[in-house]
Structure formats: C-alpha cells, structure tokens
Amino acid sequence: MRVLHCLLMVLLLCGPVAAQNMDVERSSTGGAQTLEDIMARQAGQKIDDSFRSGALGNPTQAKDIADQLGTLGGVSQSELWRAIRYNASDNSASGSGVVGNVMIQSGGMPWYEFREGPLRQYGGGLLLVTLMLLGVFYIARGRIRIDGGPAGSTITRFKAVERFGHWVLAGSFILLGITGLLTLFGRVILAPYFGKELNSTLLIASKWIHNNVSWAFMLALIMVFVMWVAHNIPNRTDWIWIKQGGGIFTKSHPPAKKFNFGQKIIFWGVIVLGASVSASGLSLTFPFEMPMFAKTFAILNNIGLPEALGFGTLATEMSPQEEMQFAQAWHAIVAFVMMAMIMAHIYIGTLGMEGAYDAMGSGEVDEEWARQHHSLWYEEVKAKQTNSQPAE
Amino acid sequence: MKAMFLGFFAVFAIAYAAYFGLTEVADFSSGAKYSGQAVRME
Known part of the structure; x- marks a missing residue:
C-alpha cells in the first residue's frame, strides 16, 4: 500500500514536468516567447525552441x-x-x-552573464581560498627549515641562462596576471571607489601591457620547456616522494633528483596550461582569425568524452562571435587555475622554505639544503665535481 | 641577481619590440582587413 502511495506521489509530481515537455498552448502567441519560456531560459533550463526557429513565415502565402x-x-x-x-x-x-x-547570436547573453557572475565569483574565490590555505599551512607547518642549520658552503643549482629564462617567464606572468585581473575586476572593484576615469586609464594601460608582454611569456615558455623537460620526466623516485607526501608534513626527506614530483607538477602545469592560455590568448589578440573551439569540440565528440560526462554532443558549428566568447571564457578560467598554482609556487620558493629562494636568486644553494631536499641530484653534482678534478 | 634583472628587462624589451613590430612594421594597426574591402553594393 505504501509502495502504491509513493508511486502515486511520484506520478503526480511528474505531471507539471511532463507539461513542460508536451506541446504548450501557443495558438495565441505563435513564435513569440511566453513568460514561462523566458523564465526557463534564464534559469538555465534546456527548452525546445522549435516554436521559434520554425515560425519563419511563408512568402508564398502572401495575400493577393x-x-x-x-x-x-x-x-x-x-x-x-x-x-x-x-x-x-x-x-x-x-x-x-x-x-x-x-x-x-543567441550565445552572447549567456556568455555575458557567465563573465559578470560565475567567472568573477569562482575565479576570485579560487584565488582567495588559495591565499587562505597557504596562510593556514604557514601557521600549521611554519617555515620549512634546514635541519641542523645551513652548512655554509654552496653548490651551483641553476646556471645564469636557466635563471634568466625563469625570470622572464615569472616577470611576464606577474604582469599578465595583474593586468588580466584588472581587466576582469576593474569595473566592479576600482570604478565604484576610484572613479571611472582612473579605471579607464588603468585598463587602457593594462590592455597594452597584457597584449605586448604576452609575447615575452610565450618565448620564455618555450625556453623553459626546452631547458627543463628532460629533468621533469616522471620516474620511480617520484613514487617514493609521493608516498612520503613530499615530506611536507612528515618532516622526512624523501630522495629527489634535480626536480621533485611537486616541482614536476608545477612544470607540467605551467607548460600545458601556459600553452592553452597562449593559444586562446592569440585567438583573442587576432579577433575572428584563429577560431579553435569548433574543431576542438569536434575532436572531443569523436573521442566520446562529452557524452560520457553527460554533456551530450558539443556544438561543432559556431558563429565567429561564439568562438571569441569561448576563447575569452577559457582564457580566463585557465589563467585563474595558473594563478592559484603559481601562488603556491611563489610561497614555497620564498616564505615557505628556508634556502629555496637562493636557487633562483643567485643560483647557488646551501649544500645541506641540497642534501636534504634533492639528495640524488646533490650526489650527481658532487660526483661530477670529483671526477672533473685533476688526478694528483 | 643579474639574471633576474636581465630577465625583467627582457620582458619590457620583448614587449616593446612586439609593439613596434606589430604596429609599425607589419601594419596590424591599420585594420586593413575590415576597412571596407568587402563592400558589396546590392
């Protein structure tokens, strides 16, 4: 009996839902949207808009x-x-x-609402949450010290050209990130408090800096990839490092070569996301000339990924404006993820770990630091030094 | 330290080079593509 009750409730509740799917009474409205259509569209529901796309008139039925x-x-x-x-x-x-x-083009308004709403909220939220988590980590773990203090002697970790490549990438990334954030948030954070004139001036400058510094970022990305890809291929040592959680909480010192697994995540994250942000950025810099999303969606559809995830098939034909909208949304999303990653990278390389900054600052790191954090790399370097010394 | 300052300088140098390269040399600023070439009278 209870089962019958439940079944009846379910069927009754299905009624209104079914009414949306069945033919709505459109004899008085024809191809025009009703209030329900508009509300459903604004609520993000999928509606069957064939009542609009099919109501295109018929020239052959013109009155005499x-x-x-x-x-x-x-x-x-x-x-x-x-x-x-x-x-x-x-x-x-x-x-x-x-x-x-x-x-x-119907895609314009949803894109605009995405940019004004979720993109700002979730993107900004991600950065604030990352900052907060880093703060909590610093309070809980403190600065990771060199056990027993520094040795006082140093070995060379990064050559001048390696540091140069890194700082071109880092410097350009900082500028691009700040100008990008200004572009997205200026209207809501700057203009109301500092006026529209200041906002406008800052954003005009931001656009110039962003568009021109991007080339430095792309060049440095290629340089960094070429320099360090060989050292960032995952291997068995990384598995030991992962199992010990990098020694971050256990205060142990798992072995590592030139780059540990955490650094490899940063490397590959920067390369892959950096390439993606560069591609969408080029598409935005040369409007309508480099559409990438229709083709990408077609490839994804062929793989079957969107359907597996419940998105159905993605659009493979889109107007030039829709391409630009996707490019902007993707560019911003990838940029936010990169900025969150790099905030953690900056933290561990400066405040988070004693002796880490020297690697990129002067290129010379303390020997005890190297022994504790990159033991296998340290052995290799010392072995090379002993071998290159002339026999006596 | 030198590598860092050289790196930052390179960022601006490349930015200016890109700016002048794209506007003065390659003439991307004139908007030639959309300046009326495709006008059709119907």
Whole structure:
C-alpha cells in the first residue's frame, strides 16, 4: 500500500514536468516567447525552441494585391528577425564578410552573464581560498627549515641562462596576471571607489601591457620547456616522494633528483596550461582569425568524452562571435587555475622554505639544503665535481 | 641577481619590440582587413 502511495506521489509530481515537455498552448502567441519560456531560459533550463526557429513565415502565402490589407507579404517583421537569428534568412551584410553577417547570436547573453557572475565569483574565490590555505599551512607547518642549520658552503643549482629564462617567464606572468585581473575586476572593484576615469586609464594601460608582454611569456615558455623537460620526466623516485607526501608534513626527506614530483607538477602545469592560455590568448589578440573551439569540440565528440560526462554532443558549428566568447571564457578560467598554482609556487620558493629562494636568486644553494631536499641530484653534482678534478 | 634583472628587462624589451613590430612594421594597426574591402553594393 505504501509502495502504491509513493508511486502515486511520484506520478503526480511528474505531471507539471511532463507539461513542460508536451506541446504548450501557443495558438495565441505563435513564435513569440511566453513568460514561462523566458523564465526557463534564464534559469538555465534546456527548452525546445522549435516554436521559434520554425515560425519563419511563408512568402508564398502572401495575400493577393487585391485583398484587404494585401499585400503585406507572407513574412512578418518578427518572422524576419527569427529567420536572421536562426541563420535561415538569405540576407547578407555589406561589409566584414562572415563576421558581419551575424546580426543576432543567441550565445552572447549567456556568455555575458557567465563573465559578470560565475567567472568573477569562482575565479576570485579560487584565488582567495588559495591565499587562505597557504596562510593556514604557514601557521600549521611554519617555515620549512634546514635541519641542523645551513652548512655554509654552496653548490651551483641553476646556471645564469636557466635563471634568466625563469625570470622572464615569472616577470611576464606577474604582469599578465595583474593586468588580466584588472581587466576582469576593474569595473566592479576600482570604478565604484576610484572613479571611472582612473579605471579607464588603468585598463587602457593594462590592455597594452597584457597584449605586448604576452609575447615575452610565450618565448620564455618555450625556453623553459626546452631547458627543463628532460629533468621533469616522471620516474620511480617520484613514487617514493609521493608516498612520503613530499615530506611536507612528515618532516622526512624523501630522495629527489634535480626536480621533485611537486616541482614536476608545477612544470607540467605551467607548460600545458601556459600553452592553452597562449593559444586562446592569440585567438583573442587576432579577433575572428584563429577560431579553435569548433574543431576542438569536434575532436572531443569523436573521442566520446562529452557524452560520457553527460554533456551530450558539443556544438561543432559556431558563429565567429561564439568562438571569441569561448576563447575569452577559457582564457580566463585557465589563467585563474595558473594563478592559484603559481601562488603556491611563489610561497614555497620564498616564505615557505628556508634556502629555496637562493636557487633562483643567485643560483647557488646551501649544500645541506641540497642534501636534504634533492639528495640524488646533490650526489650527481658532487660526483661530477670529483671526477672533473685533476688526478694528483 | 643579474639574471633576474636581465630577465625583467627582457620582458619590457620583448614587449616593446612586439609593439613596434606589430604596429609599425607589419601594419596590424591599420585594420586593413575590415576597412571596407568587402563592400558589396546590392
């Protein structure tokens, strides 16, 4: 009996849901959206918009010239604009080719709302949470010291060219990150408190810096990849390091070569995300000339990944404007993830670990630091030094 | 230390080189692509 009750409740609750899927009464509204359609669209629900895309009028049904109110044509203004929206009209624009031909694109508003809402909230939230977690970690763990104090003698960890490449990458990344954040948040954080003039000046400067410094970032990314890829291939030593949690909490010193597994995560993260942010950035710098998302979505559909994750098939045809919108959204998302990663990287390389900064500052690290944190690398370097000494 | 300052200097040097390269030399600033070449009278 209870089972029957439950079944009845479920069926009753299904009623209203079913009504949305069944044909809605549209005899009085035709191709126009009803309030329910608009509310559903704003709530992010998927709606069947065939009542709009199918209501495009019919020129062959125009009234005869002799009829009352004939001939006003068989296509109303609304039907004409619906045809333009759904790419079913044979109009063309007088300039700008394919780009100019798109007079209405439905993807614009959702993108705008994403940029104003979730992108700012979740992106900014990610950075604040990362900062907070680093603070908690510092309070809990403190600065990771060299056990027993530094030895006083040093060995060379990074040559000048390695440090140069790193600092070009780091310097450009800082500038790009700050100018990027200003571009996204200036309107809501700066303008209300410092005025629109200051915001405008800062953002004009930000755009110049961002667009031109990006080339330095891309060059440095290639340089860093070439210099260090060989040292960042994962191997068995990394598994030992992982099992000991890097010694971060256990205060142990797992063996490591030139780069430990944590550093390898940073390396590959920067290379892969950096390449992705560069690609979308190039697409944004040269508008409408480098569309990448339609092709990417087609490849993903072929693999079957979107369907496996429940997204259905992704759009493989999109207007130039939709491509630009995806490029901007992706660029910002990847940038936020990179900034969070790099905040942790900056922390451990400065405040978080005694002796770490010297590696990139002067290139010379304390021998005891090297023995404790990169024991295998230290052995290799010392062995090379002994071998290169002339026999006596 | 020197490598760091040289690195920061290189960031600006590359930025300026890119700016002048793309605007003065390669003429990306004129917007030639969209300045009316595709006008069709219908």
